[in-house]
Amino acid sequence: MMKPDRRGEILKAALDLFTEQGFHGAPMALIAMQAGVGAGTIYRYFESRDVLIRELYKDLEERIYPYILAGYAETAPFRSRFLHLGTKLLRYFIEYPLCFRYMEQFHNSPYGIAFRRDKMLGKEGHCDVFRELFEQGAAQQVLKDFPLVILFCLAFGPLLAVARDHVLGFVQLDDSMIDRTIEACWDAVKR
Amino acid sequence: MMKPDRRGEILKAALDLFTEQGFHGAPMALIAMQAGVGAGTIYRYFESRDVLIRELYKDLEERIYPYILAGYAETAPFRSRFLHLGTKLLRYFIEYPLCFRYMEQFHNSPYGIAFRRDKMLGKEGHCDVFRELFEQGAAQQVLKDFPLVILFCLAFGPLLAVARDHVLGFVQLDDSMIDRTIEACWDAVKR
DNA sequence: ATTAACGGAATGAACGTTCATTCTTTTACT
DNA sequence: AGTAAAAGAATGAACGTTCATTCCGTTAAT
Structure with missing residues (x-):
């Protein structure tokens, strides 16, 4: 049983939502929901929304x-x-x-x-x-x-x-x- | 003494601010300020922020x-x-x-x-x-x-x-x- | 082997801020 | 005086972020 890759899930959800809805239309709460994690969890992996956006790009x-x-x-x-x-x-x-x-x-x-x-x-x-x-x-x-x-x-x-x-x-x-x-x-x- | 063209002033301010700060960074209050009008005045000329954005483009x-x-x-x-x-x-x-x-x-x-x-x-x-x-x-x-x-x-x-x-x-x-x-x-x- | 203690990961309600829009008051013109 | 325009304070919704608490896997003790 593989341990879930939460960072990866978050990036995937962010990709989907940012792409489909634009940076505007994708609040953190929604990203968290789509990734199947709590809202706060995102901040364990990414310092802020801006950092998430930039890390996703680099990735x-x-x-x-x-x-x-x-x-x-x-x-x-x-x-x-x-x-x-x-x-x-x-x-x-x-x-x-x-x-x-x-x-x-x-x-x-x-x-x-x-x-x-x-x-x-x-x-x-x-x-x-x-x-x-x-x-x-x-x-x-x-x-x-x-x-x-x-x-x-x-x-x-x-x-x-x-x-x-x-x-x-x-x-x-x-x-x-x-x-x-x-x-x-x-x-x-x-x- | 020419009557001030408020619609034009608003469009000009919006162009400056949207361009320099992006759609994100240019709240209506700031546009109003830069245009030298009250915040509410914008809504006499444009139904909403979205309409302002689109009208500016057409213009x-x-x-x-x-x-x-x-x-x-x-x-x-x-x-x-x-x-x-x-x-x-x-x-x-x-x-x-x-x-x-x-x-x-x-x-x-x-x-x-x-x-x-x-x-x-x-x-x-x-x-x-x-x-x-x-x-x-x-x-x-x-x-x-x-x-x-x-x-x-x-x-x-x-x-x-x-x-x-x-x-x-x-x-x-x-x-x-x-x-x-x-x-x-x-x-x-x-x- | 069982249980107790521990630590860090995860949670999500709550907070404070920001912002578009509305509303009431004030101004200016006829 | 009466009306239309303008102003900007007030409103409330939305959002990013925080943090006190819960959960869970691991370790230590019995």
């Missing part, structure tokens, strides 16, 4: 890397590495829509903006794979002559927009359309 | 069209019409960062999602210029073979991402970079 972000890096060949040509990462990322978002929606909501909130600012100014931390890839591409002159930030926008802007529309039910993406979408992202950044 | 959206349509030549070749609208739009967001940030926040909130769903399913309403343009482009086979929704994502995804990073201070866009960014958007959608 979700960490799961992405193993997924997109599976089968990633450091030595492959630049274009196919780009396509690999882009496709995997889009697939991941489609496969885990709750994750995608939560991260989007987070990014477009004061939490996310502060978070992003820290990341830009502080040490690079996680985005290493992408940063490395793009820096190489810029050096080899396969990419357009833009600052790195803009290249990220050109590549991920459309990707995220497409993921959003899929997740909201405005389009239904099949395998071929995923591939062609990422190729269009490539067209945007390639020289 | 901002309406101002965009005159700006981007100035000098728009219906008869020009497709590519240059695309570049015209894209450039103007990006310029507008850069010139009115509060407007941009508010609209972004709105879009990524329950309000905006409901709003967008209505727009997609109901009558087209405003987006006519863009929709018309893209439908023509699709018909003439200058655009990639994607559903309209995806084409929108490919074109506006990067544009909005770049605007966001500029507005947050992560890049400084000059005229030439604006133009080149829109050309990159074009690369993403062109066949």
Whole structure:
């Protein structure tokens, strides 16, 4: 008989509710209820509501890397590495829509903006794979002559927009359309 | 002595505060204070907080069209019409960062999602210029073979991402970079 | 083996604060 | 004087957080 993973239950409930109802519409009491714990219990695992919101983000972000890096060949040509990462990322978002929606909501909130600012100014931390890839591409002159930030926008802007529309039910993406979408992202950044 | 435009003052204060503090951090009392009116007065002009939020959005959206349509030549070749609208739009967001940030926040909130769903399913309403343009482009086979929704994502995804990073201070866009960014958007959608 | 004591995890009612909205009073205009 | 607009104090609902108490598994003693 496994001991119940209360922290995990709380995170799961928070993901469901924050995603479905927004940060507004998900009071702690409701999260506790959905997680099957008492309201006070949450505070044994998370210092405050804000901390819960941020921890949930980190938790979700960490799961992405193993997924997109599976089968990633450091030595492959630049274009196919780009396509690999882009496709995997889009697939991941489609496969885990709750994750995608939560991260989007987070990014477009004061939490996310502060978070992003820290990341830009502080040490690079996680985005290493992408940063490395793009820096190489810029050096080899396969990419357009833009600052790195803009290249990220050109590549991920459309990707995220497409993921959003899929997740909201405005389009239904099949395998071929995923591939062609990422190729269009490539067209945007390639020289 | 001009009679004070209270509705306008309220909208302006709401724009400032919602943008700077988020929907969370801007209580009605503060908006009233910044607008220089009593708290109750707001309710003479807007039925509720939610209505105020939505009206402000509509108000901002309406101002965009005159700006981007100035000098728009219906008869020009497709590519240059695309570049015209894209450039103007990006310029507008850069010139009115509060407007941009508010609209972004709105879009990524329950309000905006409901709003967008209505727009997609109901009558087209405003987006006519863009929709018309893209439908023509699709018909003439200058655009990639994607559903309209995806084409929108490919074109506006990067544009909005770049605007966001500029507005947050992560890049400084000059005229030439604006133009080149829109050309990159074009690369993403062109066949 | 049984029971008693202990410690930390969990609980959820209660608290204090915040905030949208309402209501009564005051002001300004005709 | 009479009416419409404005003000801002009052209201009550909602919410995050706290804390005194309960529960339960483990250890220690008999």
